[in-house]
Structure formats: structure tokens, C-alpha cells
Amino acid sequence: MRPSAVAKRRGAIYSDNMGQQDFIAVDWGTTNRRAYRLREGVVIDSMADGLGVTAVSPGGFEQEVAQLRARLGDMPMLLAGMVGSNRGWVDAGYAATPATLEQIAAAMVTPMEGVRIIPGISHVADGRGDVMRGEEVQLLGAMCAGLAPRDALLCQPGTHCKWAWMTDGAIARFVTAMTGEMFALLKNHALIGQEMTGDVSPGDAFADGVRDGARGDVLASLFGVRPASLLGLRARADAASYVSGLLIGADCAAHAAGERVHLLADPTLGAFYASAIAQLGGLAVRIDSQAAFIAGATRLWETMT
Amino acid sequence: MRPSAVAKRRGAIYSDNMGQQDFIAVDWGTTNRRAYRLREGVVIDSMADGLGVTAVSPGGFEQEVAQLRARLGDMPMLLAGMVGSNRGWVDAGYAATPATLEQIAAAMVTPMEGVRIIPGISHVADGRGDVMRGEEVQLLGAMCAGLAPRDALLCQPGTHCKWAWMTDGAIARFVTAMTGEMFALLKNHALIGQEMTGDVSPGDAFADGVRDGARGDVLASLFGVRPASLLGLRARADAASYVSGLLIGADCAAHAAGERVHLLADPTLGAFYASAIAQLGGLAVRIDSQAAFIAGATRLWETMT
Numbered sequence: 001m002r003p004s005a006v007a008k009r010r011g012a013i014y015s016d017n018m019g020q021q022d023f024i025a026v027d028w029g030t031t032n033r034r035a036y037r038l039r040e041g042v043v044i045d046s047m048a049d050g051l052g053v054t055a056v057s058p059g060g061f062e063q064e065v066a067q068l069r070a071r072l073g074d075m076p077m078l079l080a081g082m083v084g085s086n087r088g089w090v091d092a093g094y095a096a097t098p099a100t101l102e103q104i105a106a107a108m109v110t111p112m113e114g115v116r117i118i119p120g121i122s123h124v125a126d127g128r129g130d131v132m133r134g135e136e137v138q139l140l141g142a143m144c145a146g147l148a149p150r151d152a153l154l155c156q157p158g159t160h161c162k163w164a165w166m167t168d169g170a171i172a173r174f175v176t177a178m179t180g181e182m183f184a185l186l187k188n189h190a191l192i193g194q195e196m197t198g199d200v201s202p203g204d205a206f207a208d209g210v211r212d213g214a215r216g217d218v219l220a221s222l223f224g225v226r227p228a229s230l231l232g233l234r235a236r237a238d239a240a241s242y243v244s245g246l247l248i249g250a251d252c253a254a255h256a257a258g259e260r261v262h263l264l265a266d267p268t269l270g271a272f273y274a275s276a277i278a279q280l281g282g283l284a285v286r287i288d289s290q291a292a293f294i295a296g297a298t299r300l301w302e303t304m305t
Numbered sequence: 306m307r308p309s310a311v312a313k314r315r316g317a318i319y320s321d322n323m324g325q326q327d328f329i330a331v332d333w334g335t336t337n338r339r340a341y342r343l344r345e346g347v348v349i350d351s352m353a354d355g356l357g358v359t360a361v362s363p364g365g366f367e368q369e370v371a372q373l374r375a376r377l378g379d380m381p382m383l384l385a386g387m388v389g390s391n392r393g394w395v396d397a398g399y400a401a402t403p404a405t406l407e408q409i410a411a412a413m414v415t416p417m418e419g420v421r422i423i424p425g426i427s428h429v430a431d432g433r434g435d436v437m438r439g440e441e442v443q444l445l446g447a448m449c450a451g452l453a454p455r456d457a458l459l460c461q462p463g464t465h466c467k468w469a470w471m472t473d474g475a476i477a478r479f480v481t482a483m484t485g486e487m488f489a490l491l492k493n494h495a496l497i498g499q500e501m502t503g504d505v506s507p508g509d510a511f512a513d514g515v516r517d518g519a520r521g522d523v524l525a526s527l528f529g530v531r532p533a534s535l536l537g538l539r540a541r542a543d544a545a546s547y548v549s550g551l552l553i554g555a556d557c558a559a560h561a562a563g564e565r566v567h568l569l570a571d572p573t574l575g576a577f578y579a580s581a582i583a584q585l586g587g588l589a590v591r592i593d594s595q596a597a598f599i600a601g602a603t604r605l606w607e608t609m610t
Contacts, residue, residue, distance in 0.1 A: 094536075122532070124536060124538065127513075127538060128517075128538070129529065129532040129533055129535075129536040129538045130528070130529060130532050131532045131535060131536070175522075175525045176525060176528040176529075176532075177522075177524035177525040177528055178495070178496075178524055178525075178527050178528040179524050181495065181496065182527075185490050185491070185494055185495055186490075188494070189490055189493070190483070190490055191486065192483075208432075212433075216521045216559065217480075217559040217560075218523060218524075218555075219482035219483055219484055219487060219523075219552065219555060219556055219559070220480050220481060220482040220556075220559065220560075222483050222487075223435070223465055223481040223482055223483040224433055224435060224481075227427070227435050227436045227481075228433070228434055230434075230436060231399075231427055231429060231434040231436070233429065233432060233433070233434045247524065250523075250524060251524055251525075254521065254522040254524070254525065255522075255525075
């Protein structure tokens, strides 16, 4: 379906009285989803729930779309995230780096009339590859909305932390680190998990972790958590903060030492990354990630129609 | 109990007809144990089973000692390993680095008449600490037996890989990396574990892992395992070999790049470490770890009596 065809059908099918420019943008991830009814870049209505793609049975997506429309209005939809993976509704493939918003808009797929799914992005260099699916809307949106310059390093901390180098408004290259997943693995399954029962908080233990993480010997620093308790070098209650600092420090040192980093993160995780970036001689600029998503989805919609 | 008292009692109590110089040396770890009846540095008899310290109930060690003696002969015993930890029979504490064989012999504890437990070793420098318990017998034994020079870097790969720098026959400093444990964590609990179903074998994927491990961005290289399969950059069957190379490469690059390393390891794991060490410009010298343990235990026994 070409953009012109979508525009034509949209006029015919979605002529409810809520405004012809409205559409629904959905950030549909593995374990949850967030949907916005948007009008000219403004959120008219929104909802979020735990119906990520793993909670939807194969063949169940059309019904989920109908329910989202029943909740937010009967209008065209733009879907981003794992809904476009081989574990989601349809595999929307990947656009290769360098990737612009226009290229992504042109590569969308149409699983049913009135619904578009955004492709992911792949990056291959020197025989190494990486992929993203969903994060690209925030990254490109941050730039469209003027929240970050067109040449910048952006970071999206989380289970899998994305670092993206933007050049002239395109996603030029990116790399993903399993920082958050590693913390959970260690806490839940490693021998040192027994030590990691305290809360993660900013402070000396976190900063010590960042320093050690930047030294580049993470496997040994992780083993050192238990001896530090045994030998009375660190309070056991500080172990989780130290490990968090260690992993975030290793992540930031490998990708952003001394750099200006535009952070797309929730306030808590964003504060930890900002602290590590500053400790390693860089500067973190916090960006509202929801505002970036809204801007990216709106620009994709405008580009497409 | 002072050594002189032990010698005296040994004469009185252990005067069986198997030779007065015999003793039993036990490498008693967390999940298994190995016991040797030794006479002047030669193995007269031996046994191994799964009765590590976690399989022995508190208060059950005297009975276990009686059963080992029923099997190998009624003679004095020297115990090394986790049996001397706070999870074992008694906590034998730690001797600080630099640690010689004589210092360890002098710091043994006596949980019951005719039984000595070797202390562990602790190393603290620049506010960071590490511990070992059991490995010190092999390390010092390798030197006693002339299997390694008195100034050398020794490596004991495994769940927790030990790197020990020996100076003039003493353990001067050491560091432990959770290399083997990390591989198991990833295979059994990480998202990339789904990719790690193939056998670990030497070859291109292992070597690629070593190269990437030495680059010092392990958290990103680990995430890259799934994209490599998705994008057709590496056969899925090679993922486990790549991850093994990545972790061993990171371990060797951090501790032994370009160095001559004396390896105390089983043949399989020793071959992987030797390959990584060579790839990173070093040279691995393989040592028989059982011979090192026997030599260390024998010299400790001679020093004590």
C-alpha cells in the first residue's frame, strides 16, 4: 500500500468526528505496550498495559488492534517495537544504517488495512552486527523535536542499553550492551547474588564500581564482590550498588568516555548513567523519552501521508 | 597442637605397618573431594568422590575422616580447600600475601587430633581484596617440584579462574575472574543462552571471541551474539564457541597479554586457555596439576613435621 493509497483510504474509512488528522501510535514491546492518540504532535489520549507481543497469541493481533481502537478511537495506527519482529505480528525486517526517518517511513509494512508497522534497524561493520526495534522512533524523534542536535551521541539505558551515533540526522551506527540484563542475571543466579540484597543507591560504592568498571577487568571485579565482604573492605549492603556501578561504568567507559551524551531514560536509571558519565569525564544531557517518541511517531506519520 | 606434638603422637597413634612416613592429603572442595595416601612424595593409593563440604552435615566431618581412613589407612591427614572455610569443618582463616609454604604450614589449624587444615590466602591492595582456598597447594607445589620457576605467572582456569604472580617462591599477589561461572550463567539463564546450544570447540568462532574479548567491551559483544545469528554473520551452532572465546579472551587479555603463563588445568580447558594466550601474543606452559598438588602437600607435610 503506497502512502497515497493510505491517505485516500484514511479519508474514507476513518472519518469519525474526532478529527481527520488523528492517528494512534503504539510502542509495542516484548512485555508491555503503550499507545497514544495523537493530533498534530499532541497527545489527545493514551493508555498502557502488559499486553506485550509475548502475551498475544499468533493470529490475535487483529483483535488487539480492534480493542485498542475501541479504547482510543477508530483511526489508523502506527506500530513500533517487537510487534514487527519474527516473534510479533509480522516481521517488518530491518533498514540498514545509515538510516533516516524517511527511509524508515518508506520501508513500513502493512499487516492489515489502516495499520503500518515500522521496520527495525540493523548495523553491520567489520563483521559485527547489531539490531534495534522500537528505539529508532525515540532516537529520530529526539532530533525532529530539537531535543538533540543532528550530530550527537544518544543513549537509551535499560535491559539492553543502546548507544547511537547520529550523523546529519541519520542513525549512522549503534551498539547494544546487555548491561541491565547482566545485573539481573548476577543478582538472581550468580554466587555473588547472595551479596546483592541491598538497594542500589548513588554514593561511594556506586562510584567505586564505576571506577573499577572503567578499568576493563569486569570478570575479576565481579568475583571480588564476595572477598570484599569477607575481608571487611566493603559493607555487604553496598554490594548491589557496587555491581550496578561496575556494569554501568564498564558500559559508559566503552562507549562514551569524555563524551557529551544525550540520555533517553527514566529518571532513576537516567540519574545513575548521568553520574557515571560525569565521573568518566563526560557530560550527560537528559531528554524526555516520551516526548521523543511522540515527535518521532508524528514525523513518521507526516512523512508517510 | 604444635608440630612437635603432632610428630610425637603420630609415632604413637599411627604406627600401622604401612610405613610411618605415610599421610593422607585431601583436596576437599565445595562439591567433591580427592584424597591421596602419600609416601615420600609418591601416591600409594587414592580415591575421589562427590562428598564435597556441602554434602557433609555440620558435625559430620569426624565421621567422614574415619571413613577416609578406613579406605586409605589409619594415618594423619592434611586437608586443603573449602573444608577450611566458614562453610566447612572449621574456618582456618587466611594467610596474607606474600605467602610462602612455610607461613602456610605454620598457620594450619587442628580440628581434631591427627588432622590439620591448611589456611586460605588473602590478597589486599589498593582497597581491593581477593581470596583463595585450596589452590595455594598446587601453586606452591608447582614451584617445589620444579614444574614452574620461583618467579612466574601461574593460571588455574575453571569456574573461578585464578591468576597468581609468584615472586621468589612466594605467592606475591593474585586475582580471580568469574570466567567459568559467567559462561554457565549465560548459557543457562541469559537470553543469548538460546543461541548457545552447540559444543564449544576450537576454531574460527572461538578465535573471533578471543579477539573481541581482548577489545574490552564484553557487555556489547555478548549482546551481539543474537544479532550475529539474525543477520547471518555467524552460524548459530558457533555461538557457544564464540562466547567461550570472548570470556577466556577477556580474562587472558586483562591478566596475561604477551606473558609466559604456567597453566594448571585439565587438558580440555587448558587447551582453550593455551590457544587464547598464544593468540594474544603470550606463551602457555602446561603443568600437571595433580603432580603440583602432591608436591605441595608433601612439602607442607615435611615442613610441618
